[in-house]
Amino acid sequence: KAGVTQTPRYLIKTRGQQVTLSCSPISGHRSVSWYQQTPGQGLQFLFEYFSETQRNKGNFPGRFSGRQFSNSRSEMNVSTLELGDSALYLCASSLRQGSIWWDTDTQYFGPGTRLTVL
Amino acid sequence: SQQGEEDPQALSIQEGENATMNCSYKTSINNLQWYRQNSGRGLVHLILIRSNEREKHSGRLRVTLDTSKKSSSLLITASRAADTASYFCATDDGSNFGNEKLTFGTGTRLTIIP
Numbered sequence: 001k002a003g004v005t006q007t008p009r010y011l012i013k014t015r016g017q018q019v020t021l022s023c024s025p026i027s028g029h030r031s032v033s034w035y036q037q038t039p040g041q042g043l044q045f046l047f048e049y050f051s052e053t054q055r056n057k058g059n060f061p062g063r064f065s066g067r068q069f070s071n072s073r074s075e076m077n078v079s080t081l082e083l084g085d086s087a088l089y090l091c092a093s094s095l096r097q098g099s100i101w102w103d104t105d106t107q108y109f110g111p112g113t114r115l116t117v118l
Numbered sequence: 119s120q121q122g123e124e125d126p127q128a129l130s131i132q133e134g135e136n137a138t139m140n141c142s143y144k145t146s147i148n149n150l151q152w153y154r155q156n157s158g159r160g161l162v163h164l165i166l167i168r169s170n171e172r173e174k175h176s177g178r179l180r181v182t183l184d185t186s187k188k189s190s191s192l193l194i195t196a197s198r199a200a201d202t203a204s205y206f207c208a209t210d211d212g213s214n215f216g217n218e219k220l221t222f223g224t225g226t227r228l229t230i231i232p
Contacts, residue, residue: 050218090160106166107151
């Protein structure tokens with residue numbers, strides 16, 4: 001099975017622009033999560049989608065948004081980019097089928113998109 | 119914010135030695151996971167341990183979990199140069215509704231000296 005794929009792998013933008021990142025989960029996985037990794041803040045959860053619905057959201061401003069399509073592919077968008085948005089953005093998918101409280105499935109991560117804001 | 123704090127922040131050992139890294143967290147959890155990351159690339163899942171488990175093994179990896187102390191440890195035995203990477207623990211938020219929101223620790227940078 002192919003792993004989680006993310007496009008593009010590298011991106012350079014300037015302040016004020018917007019950007020869209022794409023994630024294709026492992027075939028059959030319905031849950032897709034996004035994380036931001038920076039040297040200062042480490043790995044931080046952005047949001048999670050399951051069956052096209054945002055189920056969890058981290059503490060990020062409204063400039064960060066996402067969506068999930070019927071084929072489970074997901075996109076995240078950052079509007080009005082700031083220098084501090086420079087980071088590695090990681091997408092993860094899991095096989096979660098429902099909401100059984102103890103049944104956390106392994107999250108498989110993609111290679112990430114390196115975003116640089118100038 | 120980081121729920122987990124990992125200790126040590128950096129560790130250098132000779133190839134063949136064992137490496138132990140620790141993770142502490144703050145709130146109740148359902149599961150704890152360990153991941154490896156090579157030089158700013160994607161995360162590779164190593165092992166998941168549930169809150170009702172105390173120890174788990176996978177190949178050269180041994181993970182322990184002490185929920186009373188809110189801590190976990192990862193032991194890598196017979197280390198190899200390829201084990202050089204950053205290691206992170208990750209916890210869920212202990213909620214009752216199947217939660218994919220992971221909170222990561224600060225990470226331990228492991229260097230294996232050939």
